[in-house]
Amino acid sequence: MADQAGASNAAPSPRTAVVIGGNRIPFARAGGAYAYSSNKDMLIAALDGLVARFGLQGERIGEVAAGAVLKHSRDFNLTREAVLGSALSAATPAYDLQQACATGLETVVGLSNKIRLGQIESGIAGGVDSASDAPIAVSEGLRRVLLDLSRARTTQQKIKALGKLRPKDLAPNAPTTGEPRTGLSMGEHQALTTAAWKISREAQDELAYLSHRNLAAAYERGFFSDLMTPYRGLTRDANLRADTSLEKLATLKPVFGKSLDTTATMTAGNSTPLTDGAAVVLLGSEEYATANNLPMLANIVDAEASAVDFVHGEEGLLMAAVHGMPRLLARNGLTFDDFDFFEIHEAFAGTVLSALAAWEDEDYCKRVLGLDGALGSIDRSKLNVNGSSLAAGHPFAATGGRIVASLAKTLSEKGGRGLISICAAGGQGVIAILEARK
Amino acid sequence: MADSYLNLVNTPLPAKIAKALGLPRPSVLRRYTPGEALAVNPVLVAGSGPGADALADVLLGWDVEVRRHVLPGEKLSAAVVVLDRAASPADLAAPMLELGQAVRLLVPGGRVMGVFRSPADTTDPAEAAARQGVDGAIRSVAHELRGGATANGIVLRGSTTTTDATALGALRFFLSGKSAYVDGQFIEVSSAPVESISGLAASTAATGEGVADQPLAGRTAVVTGAARGIGAKIAEVLARDGARVVVVDVPAAGEQLAQVANRVGGTALQVDITTADAATRILDHVRQRYGTLDIVVHNAGITRDKLLANMDASRWDSVMAVNIASQLRMNEHFLASPVFSGTGRIISLASTSGIAGNRGQSNYAASKAGVIGMVRAQAAAFDGGGRTINAVAPGFIETDMTAKIPPLTRQVARRLSSLQQGGLPVDVAETIAFLASDSAAGINGQVLRVCGQNLVGA
Numbered sequence: 001m002a003d004q005a006g007a008s009n010a011a012p013s014p015r016t017a018v019v020i021g022g023n024r025i026p027f028a029r030a031g032g033a034y035a036y037s038s039n040k041d042m043l044i045a046a047l048d049g050l051v052a053r054f055g056l057q058g059e060r061i062g063e064v065a066a067g068a069v070l071k072h073s074r075d076f077n078l079t080r081e082a083v084l085g086s087a088l089s090a091a092t093p094a095y096d097l098q099q100a101c102a103t104g105l106e107t108v109v110g111l112s113n114k115i116r117l118g119q120i121e122s123g124i125a126g127g128v129d130s131a132s133d134a135p136i137a138v139s140e141g142l143r144r145v146l147l148d149l150s151r152a153r154t155t156q157q158k159i160k161a162l163g164k165l166r167p168k169d170l171a172p173n174a175p176t177t178g179e180p181r182t183g184l185s186m187g188e189h190q191a192l193t194t195a196a197w198k199i200s201r202e203a204q205d206e207l208a209y210l211s212h213r214n215l216a217a218a219y220e221r222g223f224f225s226d227l228m229t230p231y232r233g234l235t236r237d238a239n240l241r242a243d244t245s246l247e248k249l250a251t252l253k254p255v256f257g258k259s260l261d262t263t264a265t266m267t268a269g270n271s272t273p274l275t276d277g278a279a280v281v282l283l284g285s286e287e288y289a290t291a292n293n294l295p296m297l298a299n300i301v302d303a304e305a306s307a308v309d310f311v312h313g314e315e316g317l318l319m320a321a322v323h324g325m326p327r328l329l330a331r332n333g334l335t336f337d338d339f340d341f342f343e344i345h346e347a348f349a350g351t352v353l354s355a356l357a358a359w360e361d362e363d364y365c366k367r368v369l370g371l372d373g374a375l376g377s378i379d380r381s382k383l384n385v386n387g388s389s390l391a392a393g394h395p396f397a398a399t400g401g402r403i404v405a406s407l408a409k410t411l412s413e414k415g416g417r418g419l420i421s422i423c424a425a426g427g428q429g430v431i432a433i434l435e436a437r438k
Numbered sequence: 439m440a441d442s443y444l445n446l447v448n449t450p451l452p453a454k455i456a457k458a459l460g461l462p463r464p465s466v467l468r469r470y471t472p473g474e475a476l477a478v479n480p481v482l483v484a485g486s487g488p489g490a491d492a493l494a495d496v497l498l499g500w501d502v503e504v505r506r507h508v509l510p511g512e513k514l515s516a517a518v519v520v521l522d523r524a525a526s527p528a529d530l531a532a533p534m535l536e537l538g539q540a541v542r543l544l545v546p547g548g549r550v551m552g553v554f555r556s557p558a559d560t561t562d563p564a565e566a567a568a569r570q571g572v573d574g575a576i577r578s579v580a581h582e583l584r585g586g587a588t589a590n591g592i593v594l595r596g597s598t599t600t601t602d603a604t605a606l607g608a609l610r611f612f613l614s615g616k617s618a619y620v621d622g623q624f625i626e627v628s629s630a631p632v633e634s635i636s637g638l639a640a641s642t643a644a645t646g647e648g649v650a651d652q653p654l655a656g657r658t659a660v661v662t663g664a665a666r667g668i669g670a671k672i673a674e675v676l677a678r679d680g681a682r683v684v685v686v687d688v689p690a691a692g693e694q695l696a697q698v699a700n701r702v703g704g705t706a707l708q709v710d711i712t713t714a715d716a717a718t719r720i721l722d723h724v725r726q727r728y729g730t731l732d733i734v735v736h737n738a739g740i741t742r743d744k745l746l747a748n749m750d751a752s753r754w755d756s757v758m759a760v761n762i763a764s765q766l767r768m769n770e771h772f773l774a775s776p777v778f779s780g781t782g783r784i785i786s787l788a789s790t791s792g793i794a795g796n797r798g799q800s801n802y803a804a805s806k807a808g809v810i811g812m813v814r815a816q817a818a819a820f821d822g823g824g825r826t827i828n829a830v831a832p833g834f835i836e837t838d839m840t841a842k843i844p845p846l847t848r849q850v851a852r853r854l855s856s857l858q859q860g861g862l863p864v865d866v867a868e869t870i871a872f873l874a875s876d877s878a879a880g881i882n883g884q885v886l887r888v889c890g891q892n893l894v895g896a
Binding site: 048057224294 | 697
């Protein structure tokens with residue numbers, strides 16, 4: 001069993017949970033190739049591709065966990081419905097999870113913990129999101145009227161209920177990325193943080209450029225041939241611009257932070273677009289992988305969710321992972337120098353660069369994070385080596401699965417240790433450590 | 439693309455009209471369904487001598503009613519003419535005339551089989567004339583048969599007996615619905631070394647028991663170009679026969695490939711076979727998941743048709759790269775790997791275009807003729823060992839590829855065979871599954887056409 005040297009408590013050593021492989025469909029820009037695909041359609045496609053890759057037809061998996069951020073109320077059992085529509089055994093249980101953009105990574109954490117505890121032998125974690133097929137709700141006024149109407153028994157009561165209807169109630173509510181407690185969109189929140197950390201337009205564009213370049217190179221060498229299954233005619237992430245350049249990125253007009261005192265720096269090029277897609281990851285115990293002749297790409301070592309108070313302006317909306325990081329590293333006796341690959345989700349280029357700046361800032365680390373000094377700096381050549389969300393796109397709940405599968409494959413090829421950081425709405429973040437098999 | 443003419447002439451009134459006008463009247467072919475009876479009606483075994491007698495005994499053991507002579511008016515499922523002792527052309531008369539009587543009594547979808555020795559194995563001119571004569575006679579019978587019946591031959595090499603395991607395996611294949619679109623073909627059979635037949639099948643092949651249901655149980659097969667068409671059907675038939683199937687196709691075809699894998703309970707491997715590491719990726723996958731690679735079906739192929747005068751380098755090069763260069767390179771890796779079984783089978787897709795040539799297909803014909811050359815040379819190297827390599831050459835098969843042929847040309851192409859119709863992907867797949875089985879252990883270096891005895895390149 002797993003060597004847990006150094007663990008001094010008396011609790012039995014948990015087992016090791018491994019990443020066996022992954023599958024995702026190429027990510028499409030909203031309104032693009034998957035404009036008429038539902039979350040369920042895409043999640044089934046991702047599951048079926050995984051089943052095909054590993055020959056899991058009719059197999060009962062310990063549990064499937066997935067979720068979507070933009071979710072129809074009818075999809076209350078989205079993941080279970082997707083399992084029933086897939087080639088997996090109908091005896092495979094499933095649950096939905098939602099933690100905004102950290103949904104996908106959190107499903108990996110949850111299922112890997114069940115595997116470590118011996119509650120399940122195998123699991124499929126993932127997520128899906130459609131910005132195209134987003135739910136549109138009726139107004140709060142119309143909703144109340146309709147509910148009253150359904151409860152009305154007499155004609156008089158029905159007329160009375162309908163009488164409360166006002167013309168403005170007829171306008172539907174489209175979903176927004178606005179934070180309920182601040183009214184600011186995610187981009188506007190990040191613009192505040194980007195400005196606070198004085199992240200330059202050039203630095204953001206460069207990160208975006210590298211994301212596209214690295215993702216294009218990964219496709220070029222066939223990196224995704226066993227991580228992706230085409231869907232609806234799309235064979236590559238539609239957002240990828242292999243021929244983009246710093247010059248082209250520099251021509252884009254800012255879209256966020258235009259009302260701030262500082263120069264607006266965030267453009268459509270260095271922010272992620274609304275995207276459709278799905279990604280899943282096959283997890284298992286070492287015993288399961290061995291018994292079924294399945295590969296073991298990487299071990300899932302540890303993870304932590306964190307949150308910050310962004311409502312009162314004490315911290316940026318997308319800075320929670322910055323706070324969790326020193327705790328996760330300390331618990332595992334690691335520093336940034338012990339990692340070979342960093343996967344920091346590029347919600348916005350400014351998000352990644354603000355986090356890097358914060359960890360390098362001695363004053364901030366002492367004052368805000370309560371450390372003795374700067375947490376450290378990250379070698380940029382180890383960052384998002386196969387591209388990230390700025391190039392691939394970001395179907396919210398699918399991003400975790402994309403990152404975990406890609407990082408695990410990278411670790412199986414190159415060895416070493418990898419760190420994942422994903423920020424999420426509501427001032428949250430989830431971070432995780434993966435390690436190559438010895 | 440459905441053959442609507444075939445469907446039409448198999449309804450009462452149009453059938454009469456077609457007959458009156460002398461139009462082609464293709465039949466709905468008898469195709470294999472699991473559990474089918476090999477022969478519902480009696481089977482004639484014509485010819486004399488120990489070889490014919492022994493073969494008749496084996497057929498009895500297969501629960502087939504056997505006749506040694508035609509009974510007036512009794513319908514026959516098949517007529518097997520055994521001529522293994524023919525020493526001069528004069529020896530053909532009696533058995534062939536008996537066969538002539540039998541042909542009149544064949545049920546729709548009936549079978550004519552010639553079993554004889556190879557003219558290449560004798561130096562006696564009269565004996566060689568007799569043997570070669572059978573070839574000509576059976577081909578002609580194939581042209582004459584109607585009602586979806588076919589005529590084919592089993593050519594015994596060296597001292598191979600009529601009841602050799604492979605000879606019987608071939609006989610079962612031809613008698614069954616699996617050979618529906620194989621017509622006017624001759625398959626050379628040698629005695630397989632016993633060690634080349636793995637598992638229990640060796641003992642049961644002689645009796646035909648046990649091998650019928652899952653002849654490929656426990657085998658691992660790789661099928662390239664498996665996302666659609668003939669490749670997808672090959673995967674299905676191999677899986678039906680018990681094989682674990684790894685379906686391979688280019689990443690861009692991954693969506694359909696996954697569907698095929700999930701349909702056959704196999705695994706999908708997105709690999710471009712023209713890349714240098716294709717064989718390594720296939721071998722790594724098979725080693726990880728299954729341990730041993732038993733069957734390789736080189737099915738992936740493309741066409742980039744142009745008259746040679748208008749041919750450009752990209753059309754020529756891409757066809758050669760996919761259709762033959764990739765196979766040569768992958769075979770080299772497979773044969774050097776301990777993962778490839780000592781009783782491994784390689785089956786490569788050729789084409790009638792590679793045999794007869796075809797206007798506008800100089801590149802394609804070069805690649806497919808190249809496959810035949812490769813198979814024969816590799817077979818010589820395999821000779822006497824446990825491995826075999828063979829080619830299957832489809833004629834006009836109803837696929838997305840042939841659906842692109844202009845309608846009139848397509849109608850004509852369909853009628854240009856003795857069976858007066860195009861074949862189905864399953865016809866090619868059944869032939870490949872047979873060649874992959876233990877029953878075909880003594881078949882090596884053959885090019886088996888699945889063409890309905892197409893007039894082209896006969």
